[in-house]
Amino acid sequence: xxxxxxxxxxxxxxxxxxxxxxxxxxxxxxxxxxxxxxxxxxxxxxxxxxxxxxxxxxxxxxxxxxxxxxxxxxxxxxxxxxxxxxxxxxxxxxxxxxxxxxxxxxxxxxxxxxxxxxxxxxxxxxxxxxxxxxxxxxxxxxxxxxxxxxxxxxxxxxxxxxxxxxxxxxxxxxxxxxxxxxxxxxxxxxxxxxxxxxxxxxxxxxxxxxxxxxxxxxxxxxxxxxxxxxxxxxxxxxxxxxxxxxxxxxxxxxxxxxxxxxxxxxxxxxxxxxxxxxxxxxxxxxxxxxxxxxxxxxxxxxxxxxxxxxxxxxxxxxxxxx
Amino acid sequence: xxxxxxxxxxxxxxxxxxxxxxxxxxxxxxxxxxxxxxxxxxxxxxxxxxxxxxxxxxxxxxxxxxxxxxxxxxxxxxxxxxxxxxxxxxxxxxxxxxxxxxxxxxxxxxxxxxxxxxxxxxxxxxxxxxxxxxxxxxxxxxxxxxxxxxxxxxxxxxxxxxxxxxxxxxxxxxxxxxxxxxxxxxxxxxxxxxxxxxxxxxxxxxxxxxxxxxxxxxxxxxxxxxxxxxxxxxxxxxxxxxxxxxxxxxxxxxxxxxxx
Numbered sequence: 001x002x003x004x005x006x007x008x009x010x011x012x013x014x015x016x017x018x019x020x021x022x023x024x025x026x027x028x029x030x031x032x033x034x035x036x037x038x039x040x041x042x043x044x045x046x047x048x049x050x051x052x053x054x055x056x057x058x059x060x061x062x063x064x065x066x067x068x069x070x071x072x073x074x075x076x077x078x079x080x081x082x083x084x085x086x087x088x089x090x091x092x093x094x095x096x097x098x099x100x101x102x103x104x105x106x107x108x109x110x111x112x113x114x115x116x117x118x119x120x121x122x123x124x125x126x127x128x129x130x131x132x133x134x135x136x137x138x139x140x141x142x143x144x145x146x147x148x149x150x151x152x153x154x155x156x157x158x159x160x161x162x163x164x165x166x167x168x169x170x171x172x173x174x175x176x177x178x179x180x181x182x183x184x185x186x187x188x189x190x191x192x193x194x195x196x197x198x199x200x201x202x203x204x205x206x207x208x209x210x211x212x213x214x215x216x217x218x219x220x221x222x223x224x225x226x227x228x229x230x231x232x233x234x235x236x237x238x239x240x241x242x243x244x245x246x247x248x249x250x251x252x253x254x255x256x257x258x259x260x261x262x263x264x265x266x267x268x269x270x271x272x273x274x275x276x277x278x279x280x281x282x283x284x285x286x287x288x289x290x291x292x293x294x295x296x297x298x299x300x301x302x303x304x305x306x307x308x309x310x311x312x313x314x315x316x317x318x319x320x321x322x
Numbered sequence: 323x324x325x326x327x328x329x330x331x332x333x334x335x336x337x338x339x340x341x342x343x344x345x346x347x348x349x350x351x352x353x354x355x356x357x358x359x360x361x362x363x364x365x366x367x368x369x370x371x372x373x374x375x376x377x378x379x380x381x382x383x384x385x386x387x388x389x390x391x392x393x394x395x396x397x398x399x400x401x402x403x404x405x406x407x408x409x410x411x412x413x414x415x416x417x418x419x420x421x422x423x424x425x426x427x428x429x430x431x432x433x434x435x436x437x438x439x440x441x442x443x444x445x446x447x448x449x450x451x452x453x454x455x456x457x458x459x460x461x462x463x464x465x466x467x468x469x470x471x472x473x474x475x476x477x478x479x480x481x482x483x484x485x486x487x488x489x490x491x492x493x494x495x496x497x498x499x500x501x502x503x504x505x506x507x508x509x510x511x512x513x514x515x516x517x518x519x520x521x522x523x524x525x526x527x528x529x530x531x532x533x534x535x536x537x538x539x540x541x542x543x544x545x546x547x548x549x550x551x552x553x554x555x556x557x558x559x560x561x562x563x564x565x566x567x568x569x570x571x572x573x574x575x576x577x578x579x580x581x582x
Contacts, residue, residue, distance in 0.1 A: 075413040077414065200433040201433065202435070203424075203434075204427075204432060206416070209414055210412075210424070211411060213376065213405075214405075214407065214410075216375075217374055217400060217404070217405035218424060218428060219396045219398075219400025219401070220396070221397075221432070225432065259414070263420070264420070265417075265420045267435055
């Protein structure tokens with residue numbers, strides 16, 4: 001309910017007009033009712049605001065869910081979905097596309113491919129070293145992430161300062177300003193399939209969070225479940241990041257908040273994380289496009305809102321952390 | 323009585339060259355307690371982990387109800403064998419009930435979630451351990467002794483018939499150590515077989531159980547404690563003089579050091 005109300009309010013806000021009744025009329029007329037419609041409003045709602053609002057909802061849900069899953073699988077509530085290098089890989093991919101002078105669509109494809117490739121390389125290292133423990137995977141993620149940061153730094157160093165460098169920096173701060181309906185359709189299947197799978201596995205994810213030894217003695221096919229779960233979470237992150245650029249804090253803070261509300265059992269906290277993440281991102285993106293006359297990059301706002309929120313959560317949990 | 327677990331010519335090595343133990347043969351019957359004794363680093367926990375199929379043996383095999391465990395799916399093994407680790411390392415504050423209900427995992431499909439009947443099983447397990455009052459508490463905020471009981475409850479919810487315990491008394495104060503031994507005795511009386519590792523030979527005498535010993539020459543001994551434990555074996559194994567003495571008044575044998 002809160003989410004639907006939020007969507008409607010957000011649809012009503014914008015530079016063209018802030019009249020909710022006009023927005024309501026636009027919807028009613030599309031449903032076949034005979035009401036007075038402002039044609040410009042119709043176009044703005046359906047071509048500009050709706051894709052953007054839906055994108056923010058979906059991206060918030062995806063990043064938060066991925067964060068919740070990563071935290072459980074790696075048994076660490078401080079982990080965010082870029083632990084295995086998704087974000088740095090996507091940043092390198094996007095920057096490569098920018099340096100090649102490619103268009104927006106290519107940039108997104110490059111970002112997605114970069115993110116997935118980074119996770120793939122990360123997962124390859126433990127296999128080569130024949131030590132498939134979680135710790136090895138995390139260390140491998142640090143290695144790959146660190147290496148990619150340097151690659152990114154080289155790209156920034158070589159970039160044309162006024163145009164390319166600005167684009168890279170702007171991409172890294174995240175934005176939904178240029179979102180189109182087409183992009184929504186591209187990530188929707190990933191969102192649906194991966195979230196469904198993860199929600200179905202939410203109880204097994206509880207068991208993964210107990211650690212390898214316990215999971216194995218409970219007869220869980222550890223490698224299989226963990227692989228599915230990590231792939232889904234990484235796909236979610238890579239798809240989200242590919243159309244919005246990197247957005248910090250969401251994947252870290254929202255799962256925390258949800259666990260505080262309904263407890264650690266993922267069968268309850270994961271659905272809530274999806275919902276809260278969606279509402280949070282909707283709020284952030286609405287602020288980003290309405291507060292000032294220029295677009296504010298999303299990571300700036302998520303940092304401003306997310307960091308104090310995280311501090312507040314830690315304050316509430318202070319007695320539990322010993 | 324039926325044989326639950328049979329260990330045949332079991333040998334293990336971490337790196338394929340240095341043998342941790344070899345030629346281990348014994349069986350565990352339903353309702354029986356077996357204490358694994360041995361000096362530090364001799365491979366007690368490793369042996370226990372081989373029984374839980376957490377480790378692949380280098381030689382030999384472990385038969386579960388007559389079937390080679392290596393050929394069974396993990397789920398089938400987990401339906402018979404429960405494992406109580408030395409310590410639980412909680413990273414999220416699940417409630418005790420949420421934790422214990424995961425014992426149902428081997429009985430559920432991968433995409434299945436526990437239903438009311440599974441929560442009932444978990445509650446029944448807590449009741450058996452007499453810790454129903456902890457059900458809604460976060461398992462990060464209970465004492466080490468209670469955590470040990472929670473861990474055993476989960477093995478009961480798992481409907482395991484054999485419970486493996488890795489040094490169940492290691493992190494407990496003396497009172498809680500004795501309580502856990504009492505629990506183990508009760509479990510055995512209810513038909514559960516229990517295999518545990520311990521550093522304290524007197525616990526074997528208290529449990530009045532069978533014992534499996536890997537001595538410091540890596541030679542394996544197995545049988546009722548009366549046939550296996552001698553002052554020579556114990557003194558040799560731990561490298562200090564130890565006595566086995568019958569104490570009048572409590573009418574049992576104790577294993578004690580004569581002095582320092």
